[in-house]
Amino acid sequence: TxxxxxxxxxxxxxxxxxxxxxxxxxxxxxxxxxxxxxxxxxxxxxxxxxxxxxxxxxxxxxxxxxxxxxxxxxxxxxTHTIASVDAGGWQTFFVTEDHTALAAGHNERGKLGTGDTTSRPKPVAVMQNVRSAATTQSFSFIIKMDGTLWGAGNNYNGTLGDRTHEDRLEFIPITDHVTVVSPGYRHTAVLKEDGTLWTTGDNRSGQLGTPSTESKHTLTAIASQVQAVSAGGFHTMYITKDGTLWACGENTKGQLGDGSWTSRNVPVKIMEGVESVAAGEYHTLILKNDHTVWATGYNEYGQLGDGTTIPKNKPVQVADRASFITTGEHVSFFVGLDGSLWSAGLNNQGQLGDGTNENSTTFVTVLDNVKVIDAGIEHAIAVTKDGRLWGWGSNAFGQFGDGSFNTKTNKPTEIKIIY
Structure with a gap:
């Protein structure tokens, strides 16, 4: 040649x-x-x-x-190697191994951070030097390698925590020394390097965990010695460094898991020995240190995976030998110790990925050798250990990031990212 x-x-x-x-x-x-x-x-x-x-x-x-x-x-x-993914309402953020944040899908109120509100079926690079991204129905966050937190999108409820209620079409700096950010539907939880937990946004259900139910447009510290947090639809779950799980916010569906149906604005203790937690819209998935999976809350579509559609107000064990958990709006996923992916719940758009459109009250197998998985409202995105990217469910707004839109699939389909 x-x-x-x-x-x-x-x-x-x-x-x-x-x-x-x-x-x-x-x-x-x-x-x-x-x-x-x-x-x-x-x-x-x-x-x-x-x-x-x-x-x-x-x-x-x-x-x-x-x-x-x-x-x-x-x-x-x-490169096109995806290190992590975060699926929001009808959009997805991809973080590449070279720390570039890519955004694709629905862009209502500027939640992709592209400077406009135009949806993108093909991913757009929105920031460099990125550690992680997190997105929800209408707003998004990025944590850079230096620990600074940046936000974009809907800010009506003060969800960005920038002391305003103005929507942001581009990512703006919010705070620093951040390790984890978890956006709910109308509120946000932020975990800092020193183990302090901060919240901002709508507080009508007590989801901010403050003594009052007054909403905030700036971050307020609510707890210390925290190692993990997950914001659900209108509730917040967090784990302290001793493995204790705490909860606050809406509890009308039993999503807090404290044995009652009463909403709480002051965090209550739920259980011990917890490794991670994932909050859905009205339900919660819990992974314990012994690799067992527990679930509580709303269960109309079988998203608890306990074989019923009956809501629970205390966690029930639904699986074992798990290494990772995540939730979508009305779906639950866990990754087994062997890398197998399992799902339960609503499946009207094929978001369970089991090749059907039937809801499932028990966990069904989806994919093998899974490294990373996250779910939005009607879609899910996964990365397998060989570096391949997969999507299933609704692709109505291009949230798969493969350049197409107005499509859907009920089984994992490989995605080629080009940007």
Missing amino acids: DKKQWSADLKKTSIKHFASNKRIFDIIPTWFSPNWVLWNKSGAVQFAEPYSERKPIEVRTSTEIANPVTTTAFETKE
Whole structure:
């Protein structure tokens, strides 16, 4: 192969690996120069026209190619490897391994942080040097590598905590020294490096955990020695460093799990030995240190996974041998110790990912070798251990990030991210 053909416009590509012995492998390019020629098993492949129209081309390894050369030629900064995902209402945030935050899907009130309210079926890079992202129905947050918290979107209830009620179409700085942010429907919980827990936003159900039910538009400290937090629809769950689970907010569906149906504005103790917690709209999923999964709250669609549709006001055990949990609006997911993904609850849009549209009151298997999973209102996104990205449920607003919209699928479908 002519070396000149290989040297043109290298910076415009995202080549992961290549070898020049007329075999190619592990190559996922984005845009090619008209001068590029690649060799595959059948011969030369010219990419002039796709580049001129800026159409993505994907070249993958043929399993028929024997003994491929494993030479790494170069690696650009612009990769497509997804490290984490966060699924919101009808949008998704992807964080790449090079710490770029990508946003796709519904953009009502500027929650993607793109400077406008136009929905995006193809991901847009919205910030660099990102540690994590979190999004909900109408607003979003990003934590940068330096611990600063940034927010965008609906701020009517003071959910961004910037001392205003103004919507933000672009990400603005909120506070610093942040390790975790968890947005609910109308409130936000923020965990800082020193273990203090802060809340802001709507407080009509007591979800901020303050002595009064007055709403706030600035962050207020409510607890210390906290190691994890999850904000649900209108309730807040958090775990202190001794493994104790605490809850406050709306409890009309039993989502706090304190054995009552009474909402609480002062946090109450729920149980001990807790590793993580995930709050849905009106239900809560709990992972204990012994890898058992417990659930409490609203159960009309079977989202507790206990085999019934009866609500619970105290946690009941629903699974074991679990390593990770998450919830959507009316769905629950857990990842087993073996990497298998399981789901229960509402399935009208195929959001359970089991190949049906039937609700399930028990956990059904979805996917194997799962590394990362998160669920929105009607969709879910997962990353498997081999780095592949998957989506299922509704893609009405392009929340899969694959460039399409107004589609849906009831089983995991591989997603190709191009941005």
